[in-house]
Amino acid sequence: MAAALAADARGQPLLLDSALRNWVLLPITLVMVLVGVLRNNLMQFLERPPKPAHPAALRQRNVLARAGALRANYLMLPPTSVATRRAFLTRALADGAYLAPDTKAALEREKQRRPDQMPEVKNPLGDPGTMDMMMDQAKRSLVMMVPQTAIMGWINFFFSGFVLIKLPFPLTQGFKVMLQRDVATRDLDVAWVSSLSWYFLNLYGLDAIYRLLLGNQNAADSSRDMAAMGAGATLMMQEQVPGQVDHAKLHAAEKDSLELMGASQKNDCVAWVGDRIEDRVLALYA
8 A cells, every 4th residue: 555655646546456346345335225225124114103193283283374375375366355364364363263272271371370470381301292203313313323333333444544446537635634534645646535435425425326226205315314413403303392382372473464464555455466357368469
């Protein structure tokens, strides 16, 4: 290896043994593909079918979607239909007709709470749905971390310091740290890739192979789970954990949005796309 690196420093090309391709490059790629397939099958075995949501919880969420659809598409409806739907949804959201029973009970307790009392804080860990979600996240993280840690240790133990392949395009020196891990030399061309860097390239670049073998909805690609473990995972958990969303406040805010809908129109008359449609069609084909 030292002779090869010295030759590269003098500007001569490196000559790699074909055994590196047969016994290092291809085995690393094949092992990572097989581990991804095994990971996908294991996740399908461990994944439990989603529990059906309670009808009351669905109603209090769907009414928000219905009101949002009206606000987004009110110009496509006649003004009389918009006024009827807005009056109905505004009254229902104000009265709490679509709130779930537990949300109504929490709202009543909040109204009866004295000013000197501390507000009620619900323990998210006491909800079975929250515990099931945390357990699923732990299993997914375990299935992701254990195989990747084992593969990285295997590569570090058997193939440390190997140069495997040269990329067919030039790169800047900024890619040297990413492509030549565990190869401590300043003279080697940036296009050469070490064994450990080849592992990382496969870790983030085999998604297309997994989609070809397993379909789009696969659990083989661990890079997506790594991204989900960042700040986005915290936001997703807060949105999905039952009890973390105050639907009473969401209904009140949606009611205010419905009341302000079309307020910029003159005389509180909502314009719509069908206004004088006959005259416009006749003028178009006259």
